[in-house]
Amino acid sequence: MTTNPFMKAARFHQYGGADVIRYEDAPVPEVTEDEVLIKVAATSFNPFDAKLRSGAFQAFLPIELPFTPSVNVSGTVVKVGDSVTTFREGDNVFAYLDVTRNGAAAEYVVSKAVHIAHAPKTFDLHESAAVPSVALTAWQALFDYGNLQSGQRVLITAAAGGVGTLAVQLAKWKGAYVIGTASGKSFSMLEQLGIDEIIDYKKQSVAEALKSKVDVIFNLSPAGKEELNSLLQLLNEGGTFISAVSPADENMAKELGVKAVRLNSHPDAEKLTQIAELLDAGLLKPIITERTGLSELAEVHQKFDDGKVSGRVLIIVDGVK
Ligand SMILES: NC(=O)c1ccc[n+]([C@@H]2O[C@H](COP(=O)([O-])OP(=O)(O)OC[C@H]3O[C@@H](n4cnc5c(N)ncnc54)[C@H](OP(=O)(O)O)[C@@H]3O)[C@@H](O)[C@H]2O)c1
Incomplete structure (x- = not known):
């Protein structure tokens, strides 16, 4: 001391x-x-x-x-x-x-x-x-709010950022099929993290590029209202849209039979202990x-x-x- x-x-x-x-x-x-x-x-x-x-x-x-x-x-x-x-x-x-x-x-x-x-x-x-903050944000979005399960499909926008890269790894660890948006320069890094599909947000809209609907969307991109509304429509019925940035239209979500939540991440020592174990096991970096x-x-x-x-x-x- x-x-x-x-x-x-x-x-x-x-x-x-x-x-x-x-x-x-x-x-x-x-x-x-x-x-x-x-x-x-x-x-x-x-x-x-x-x-x-x-x-x-x-x-x-x-x-x-x-x-x-x-x-x-x-x-x-x-x-x-x-x-x-x-x-x-x-x-x-x-x-x-x-x-x-x-x-x-x-x-x-x-x-x-x-x-x-x-x-x-x-x-x-x-x-x-x-x-800590990026892994907990990703964990809380995918698992606490999104209840992401093995075999489900998840879309992560801005997958190449601080939160997104941890979200990709956590979703893969859970056994989900992971689709992310990123620009070309981030592709090889995301591929090394095990991502299943990447949509180049500079070249294509997600709605055009996505082959079938997803169960969970974790939005980390600076998408505006119109884009958020179009993302909501890409969810399977009963799916969850979690935004760490601008919130999606809750009324529209209700009409579509999906859930829309705005995430406010917070400290959580218990989850961080699990995250420490994943780091030690080489399953997260x-x-x-x-x-x-x-x-x-x-x-x-x-x-x-x-x-x-x-x-x-x-x-x-x-x-x-
Ligand atoms: N609500 C909360 O509790 C909470 C918690 C943490 C973070 N956040 C927010 O979440 C956002 C992401 O945080 P972060 O720390 O991951 O940020 P970051 O590391 O700064 O993210 C940068 C990444 O965003 C990508 N990007 C930029 N514009 C994009 C677009 N239009 N579509 C898709 N990807 C785009 C870029 O991808 P490329 O390099 O591939 O171009 C870049 O790698 C920030 O706005 C942050 O404030 C909120």
Whole structure:
């Protein structure tokens, strides 16, 4: 445990562009009785972090400024609150953190013990930070909302993104037939993940390309209202449409005899424990396209704002880049 009351953090004091992020000293956070203090090994960039920083969510997601972003963490527990029995100092952990609290773009972060899970045993601890929010979003969409079963057909739009690549792998692990939308540059990566069919969204509409209807649709694409309505019609009766982005028309869904839900992913330590087992078993892997250090976080946010981030950016915090 550090004796220095200060740590390095990449945080913002006001909403705005990427340049509001400052790499600076901040107080090491205190733990209360049901919390743990984690020495951060790595975090990963999530599009949500940039939207939060921009102020886009301030009307409904209040945060206290200055704020440290980054909802994903991997690291080592260095202090536990008095009532915590599930973790001990020295345990390696990973988590999808509470989005309204200071995040992992810092040397230390505090989390409720109920939100964290033991990290995978053999899978790399740093790379584990690329997994929690995207894998939990995919899990919650496909299994909790979509109730995806072996042998069913699932369509995943924006299959090549951070969430999509985990969704493809989880759906294949479940034994589903997986169709994804992506552009040509992502085809070989998706084929390596075992996807069954790919529709090039730059060349064809899904409605034109899909050979038969599907049981579950997981939408991660920036599709507008008309496109969402056309996707709804591609579901078998009784099927489920889950959108992590814009919601589909619920009345239209009812008329078609399908279910339409808007997903809001959330921390879930129990599922994350199962995800750790899949990582250790080699059945799941994050697609990491870039590695950088904590002091470069503002540049990562800027690249995202410029539309130049593709795949997961891993941010190494403890210096072992
Ligand atoms: N509601 C929630 O709880 C929740 C949770 C997590 C994420 N999300 C949202 O879900 C979306 C995806 O997240 P992510 O982290 O996976 O994003 P990401 O990693 O930034 O996704 C980028 C991918 O989107 C693909 N793409 C872009 N336009 C597309 C289109 N018109 N059709 C199909 N694919 C397209 C690109 O594919 P190619 O490279 O193949 O061109 C790119 O690889 C974001 O909007 C994010 O905010 C919501």
